[in-house]
Amino acid sequence: MAGMTPNNPPRRILSWADTPKTVIYTIMISITLIELVLQISDRGWIAGGELRGLAYKYGAFWSKLTDDWRPIYAAQPWTMFFTYAFLHGGLFHLIGNVVTLGSLGAIALQRMNQWKFLQLYLSGMLGGAVMFAALSDSAIPMIGASGAIFGLVGAWQYWEFANLRRRGLALTPFYRMMVNLVILNLLFWLMLQGALAWETHLGGFIAGWVWAWIFARE
Incomplete structure (x- = not known):
């Protein structure tokens, strides 16, 4: 049959999940474009300089909305568990x-395709928001992709922990990394x-660890 000889093997059509790092670039571009638009607005060129305040008002995570605050729109107490991760506090x-995200995402994609990466990223995002809602009563909005990123950290550290245990090695490098993470968060x-x-970092880390424990391939 034509096209099936050893010298002319059939070509496999690559899916989105097979394309290296597309999901990382998509996330990077999305959050960067949003911040650039807000930066332009901050200079008074869009919406009279009020766009950042509106973006935070509608898209940031407000822990008080899980308590007694009234939302601006009906779905806000639910959508904010994800929209907060697309907003940042500046360049x-x-x-x-x-x-x-670029460095940790490359590590994660060595172990999974992009669909699983997206699941892990969203798990960290959701876990970070849930933990912030549980532990913080701040009236200040929470923003940033760090919850999702700490989900990647949690998965990475689970893989390191599991690898050391499987090889029968001391867990000292793992404990050292845990101490470093605590010190880094304290310093910041x-x-x-x-x-x-x-709280968001902690929740993202735990969600990423649990996700890797359940789903990720060793």
């Missing part, structure tokens, strides 16, 4: 998350004068 906040919390949503 430095965005750049830090984008760089971290001090630098930001308590404005760091460590």
